[in-house]
Amino acid sequence: MAEFQLQFAPLSSILDGGFWHKLSNNKLNVYGLDESPKTIHGFYCNGDPPGMPCRMNLEYIAFDVDFKPPLRCFDCHGTLINTNTIDKFKDCDKKELLAMVGKKIWQSITSGEALSKPDLLSQLLLLTYADLKKYHYYYWFAFPCLCPSEDFRLVRSPQKLHERLTSSQMERLITAYDEFQSHHSNHQGYFIVVETLDDVLKIDSVQNISEYLNKNTKVLFGFSDPCTLEGNPGWPLRNYLALISYYWYPSLQEVEVLCFRCRIKDGNCDISHSIVLTVKLSSMTTEADLPKCVGWEKNERQKLGPRMVNLSASMDPVKLSESAVDLNLKLMRWRLLPDLDLERITRTRCLLLGAGTLGCNVARCLLGWGVRTITFVDNGSVSYSNPVRQSLFVFEDCTKVPGGRSKAEAAAEALTKIFPGVKARGVNLSIAMPGHSVPEGSVEQTKKDVQQLEELIDSHDAMFLLLDTRESRWLPTVIGAARKKIVMCAALGFDTFLVMRHGVKKDMETDDSPVKGQMLDYRCIPGSQLGCYFCNDVVAPGDSTRDRTLDQQCTVSRPGMSYIASAQAVELLVSILQHPAGTDAPADISVGEEHLKADHCSPLGLVPHQIRGFLSRFHQLLPASRAFDKCTACSRTVIKGYLEGGFGFLLQVFNEPTYLEDLTGLTQMHQDTIDAEVWDIDEDEEFSSMDTSS
Amino acid sequence: MAAGSISEKKFAECAIHLLEKSAHQKDHWTGEKSSSGEVYLQKRCTIPCQLPMPTTRERTLSDSQNIKEPVEDLDEAVVQDNVSTSTSMVTFVYHVVYNASYAVPVLYFNAYKPDGQLLSLEEVWAIVPQHYQDRLREERWTFITQQEHPILGRPFYQLHPCHTSTLMSQIPDTPGSNYLISWMSAVGPVLRLEMSMRYGEII
Numbered sequence: 001m002a003e004f005q006l007q008f009a010p011l012s013s014i015l016d017g018g019f020w021h022k023l024s025n026n027k028l029n030v031y032g033l034d035e036s037p038k039t040i041h042g043f044y045c046n047g048d049p050p051g052m053p054c055r056m057n058l059e060y061i062a063f064d065v066d067f068k069p070p071l072r073c074f075d076c077h078g079t080l081i082n083t084n085t086i087d088k089f090k091d092c093d094k095k096e097l098l099a100m101v102g103k104k105i106w107q108s109i110t111s112g113e114a115l116s117k118p119d120l121l122s123q124l125l126l127l128t129y130a131d132l133k134k135y136h137y138y139y140w141f142a143f144p145c146l147c148p149s150e151d152f153r154l155v156r157s158p159q160k161l162h163e164r165l166t167s168s169q170m171e172r173l174i175t176a177y178d179e180f181q182s183h184h185s186n187h188q189g190y191f192i193v194v195e196t197l198d199d200v201l202k203i204d205s206v207q208n209i210s211e212y213l214n215k216n217t218k219v220l221f222g223f224s225d226p227c228t229l230e231g232n233p234g235w236p237l238r239n240y241l242a243l244i245s246y247y248w249y250p251s252l253q254e255v256e257v258l259c260f261r262c263r264i265k266d267g268n269c270d271i272s273h274s275i276v277l278t279v280k281l282s283s284m285t286t287e288a289d290l291p292k293c294v295g296w297e298k299n300e301r302q303k304l305g306p307r308m309v310n311l312s313a314s315m316d317p318v319k320l321s322e323s324a325v326d327l328n329l330k331l332m333r334w335r336l337l338p339d340l341d342l343e344r345i346t347r348t349r350c351l352l353l354g355a356g357t358l359g360c361n362v363a364r365c366l367l368g369w370g371v372r373t374i375t376f377v378d379n380g381s382v383s384y385s386n387p388v389r390q391s392l393f394v395f396e397d398c399t400k401v402p403g404g405r406s407k408a409e410a411a412a413e414a415l416t417k418i419f420p421g422v423k424a425r426g427v428n429l430s431i432a433m434p435g436h437s438v439p440e441g442s443v444e445q446t447k448k449d450v451q452q453l454e455e456l457i458d459s460h461d462a463m464f465l466l467l468d469t470r471e472s473r474w475l476p477t478v479i480g481a482a483r484k485k486i487v488m489c490a491a492l493g494f495d496t497f498l499v500m501r502h503g504v505k506k507d508m509e510t511d512d513s514p515v516k517g518q519m520l521d522y523r524c525i526p527g528s529q530l531g532c533y534f535c536n537d538v539v540a541p542g543d544s545t546r547d548r549t550l551d552q553q554c555t556v557s558r559p560g561m562s563y564i565a566s567a568q569a570v571e572l573l574v575s576i577l578q579h580p581a582g583t584d585a586p587a588d589i590s591v592g593e594e595h596l597k598a599d600h601c602s603p604l605g606l607v608p609h610q611i612r613g614f615l616s617r618f619h620q621l622l623p624a625s626r627a628f629d630k631c632t633a634c635s636r637t638v639i640k641g642y643l644e645g646g647f648g649f650l651l652q653v654f655n656e657p658t659y660l661e662d663l664t665g666l667t668q669m670h671q672d673t674i675d676a677e678v679w680d681i682d683e684d685e686e687f688s689s690m691d692t693s694s
Numbered sequence: 695m696a697a698g699s700i701s702e703k704k705f706a707e708c709a710i711h712l713l714e715k716s717a718h719q720k721d722h723w724t725g726e727k728s729s730s731g732e733v734y735l736q737k738r739c740t741i742p743c744q745l746p747m748p749t750t751r752e753r754t755l756s757d758s759q760n761i762k763e764p765v766e767d768l769d770e771a772v773v774q775d776n777v778s779t780s781t782s783m784v785t786f787v788y789h790v791v792y793n794a795s796y797a798v799p800v801l802y803f804n805a806y807k808p809d810g811q812l813l814s815l816e817e818v819w820a821i822v823p824q825h826y827q828d829r830l831r832e833e834r835w836t837f838i839t840q841q842e843h844p845i846l847g848r849p850f851y852q853l854h855p856c857h858t859s860t861l862m863s864q865i866p867d868t869p870g871s872n873y874l875i876s877w878m879s880a881v882g883p884v885l886r887l888e889m890s891m892r893y894g895e896i897i
Contacts, residue, residue, distance in 0.1 A: 005770065005771065006771065007770075007772060007773045007774075008771055008772060008773060009773045010772055012783075012808065013808065014740060014783060014785055014808045015806070015808065015810035016785055016804070016806045016810055017804060017806055017810050017811075017812050017848070018787075018848070019810055020810050021848060048740075049742075051742055052740075052741075052742055052783065053783070055740060055783065057740070057785070059738075070722065070724070070738070071720075071722060071724070072720070137810075147769070147771070151770065151771050152771070229773065232773050238771070264719075264720045265890075266719060266890045266891065266892050267718060267719025267720055267721075267890070267892050269720070294769040307809060309809040309810055309811055310811070311810065311811060311812075313811075313812065313814070314811070314812040314849055320849055323840060324840065324841075327815070327839050327840050328839075330839075331837060331839055331854075
């Protein structure tokens with residue numbers, strides 16, 4: 001049979017997250033800017049099932065000073081070069097680095113040290129650059145090997161061990177192997193196998209080889225082989241052959257090599273798939289100071305080149321908190337509500353008008369549901385009385401800036417501190433109000449403010465009205481209705497609260513009033529026909545702060561109410577988002593408490609129109625009411641006026657206290673009511689007079 | 695102790711027993727001790743594992759940037775058609791830690807790609823064998839969540855312990871049986887953690 005070239009299966013690097021954690025730690029706390037070579041350790045094993053590549057593992061323990069490979073694994077000495085910059089990583093001389101480790105191996109061979117400590121033949125080099133801001137790691141492994149002047153050759157085809165040895169011989173070999181390894185603290189990757197004429201099998205250290213050579217014994221050079229291929233040995237043999245050639249070539253021309261593979265199943269060792277090679281040695285003498293050295297690892301594209309791994313998902317604390325929040329919510333889905341559409345909630349961009357007690361608590365509750373975009377609008381600053389009730393503020397917010405920090409900005413910053421994954425923004429903005437006339441000089445500013453509010457509403461999916469006056473809710477109600485956004489409204493009295501969703505009309509062109517002749521279900525109102533915050537009022541919003549005393553200008557309510565109302569407002573929004581009909585989810589009018597028995601039509605249950613709470617009785621009602629065709633905010637007339645008249649229309653509303661009532665027909669309605677009352681009285685009088693006269 | 699749960703002392707006894715059995719049959723369980731003295735079991739293994747999606751690779755350095763490749767002499771002594779090019783491997787690390795509030799052992803695990811990247815939860819689910827996926831839909835004893843490891847402080851996946859005692863209360867406590875072995879042979883295979891039959895032998 002002809003000779004053919006001996007080819008080795010290369011090693012593949014296998015890292016675990018712990019390795020990168022430890023490297024990052026060391027870079028920050030130990031190495032600093034020190035780029036000098038550091039000692040690390042890898043390990044390999046010889047027990048893999050068929051089909052597995054040869055692997056070199058590096059783990060958390062790679063940095064241990066007293067490194068001990070895991071059970072039945074073999075130590076590989078490593079040199080780590082961690083560069084401070086990506087440029088250094090790219091530009092450093094790769095050949096020189098490889099030669100640095102190659103020289104170590106060569107010295108251990110020529111000095112004889114590797115005879116007594118053959119594990120020195122097993123070396124790796126790791127070049128890294130750690131971008132600890134992005135958690136990107138650039139790395140490149142080399143498993144340096146010294147090459148002979150002419151490649152090693154195989155004299156005959158590899159032989160399977162079970163073809164060479166009987167099963168009883170293999171049993172004895174396993175016993176001998178265990179016996180040999182038990183004398184060492186770490187498993188030895190290189191050894192010799194001695195076969196005597198009287199069929200004794202023995203395993204011994206390489207340095208004892210002279211006891212057996214030239215006697216009536218057969219000596220095989222054995223090594224623990226991580227390779228699983230039937231026709232090739234693994235990488236660790238290369239430097240072993242270099243050592244063997246250096247010491248025994250040309251006196252030995254051919255050697256037998258046992259590629260020892262030991263698979264364990266149910267506690268039993270199987271070595272039958274090990275292979276025996278007959279290798280023709282070659283000269284290691286060289287005129288240079290180092291034989292040819294090879295060994296850089298190929299990357300995933302099978303090119304000699306570095307790799308990069310992005311570990312931000314498992315190492316960046318911000319990413320970790322994001323995935324932890326998501327997982328927590330997913331747990332709810334897996335365990336209780338398989339139909340819950342979390343994605344729908346997460347991607348809902350929420351605009352919070354008002355960053356006071358309601359705004360703070362609504363924002364916190366939205367975070368809990370995984371909402372990622374939250375924008376606060378407020379024109380106030382944090383005052384001394386705020387932090388105790390407004391859960392995103394602290395004392396420092398009142399003192400840091402004279403007069404206190406902007407509420408919207410402080411709230412957004414606090415939210416980001418709680419959860420860096422949130423996109424929180426604070427906008428310092430005044431909301432123009434009907435009946436609060438705009439002075440000549442402020443018209444331009446007001447116009448800009450209105451425009452900014454419109455843009456904010458456009459760029460969000462849901463809006464919360466959490467402002468402290470009734471009339472400040474008017475403008476956002478109108479814009480929200482015109483843009484068909486989800487509008488949630490929460491308002492507090494002293495011990496009563498209101499939480500509601502505004503009806504989202506399907507088409508502004510159709511009439512507000514129910515279609516004539518259509519049978520109405522009195523117990524249920526479709527979401528598109530529900531009223532807004534202003535629908536129940538027969539007076540237009542005006543200046544409600546004008547005649548107030550000082551204490552009325554602050555929110556005077558039982559402190560717990562804000563938490564209750566905020567939580568209900570968020571839960572109501574989530575219920576809308578989870579209902580198959582969305583904003584058109586019908587609302588039960590809950591007459592006779594029927595809502596307590598009604599079937600759930602969405603994973604989270606009912607979607608009421610309003611929640612009215614009475615804390616003095618710890619009681620809640622869930623009324624629903626239709627949109628009012630003369631509503632000063634959401635009626636067709638007003639929306640049309642706004643859509644067609646734009647800022648000019650709004651300015652008229654701000655400046656003329658009666659404009660809205662005139663426009664919607666409320667003035668007329670008031671007049672009719674008065675007339676009717678007068679008429680009624682007249683009639684009564686007439687009737688009674690008639691009565692007395694009879 | 696409530697049905698299906700065990701005390702910390704009993705956990706330690708079972709763990710020692712399991713380690714003896716592991717050593718006896720050359721399995722790879724090790725007992726680990728944290729710097730603060732907490733004890734847990736650990737096993738690692740690397741197995742060939744085809745991930746459903748091709749591993750999403752960030753652009754590599756040399757794709758966009760000019761890297762000085764090593765001037766390396768041609769090395770003909772390398773197996774060209776190597777299995778490493780086609781086989782992807784996943785390294786599993788399993789930890790068994792005692793949880794005092796549930797009074798049950800908890801299985802923590804991480805699964806890494808060769809470059810050290812953690813498998814995402816979706817990828818972990820994708821490598822759960824199909825017949826277990828079907829079973830998981832029916833049975834509620836396993837939920838995989840990601841948690842900070844109680845001892846190491848790094849993120850680990852966890853089989854949620856809330857149903858462990860329910861599961862274990864259905865397994866009779868016969869003399870010679872080991873709580874940890876019974877439990878791990880029930881839940882382990884879901885996560886590619888195989889327990890050989892020999893753990894059932896009485897030694």
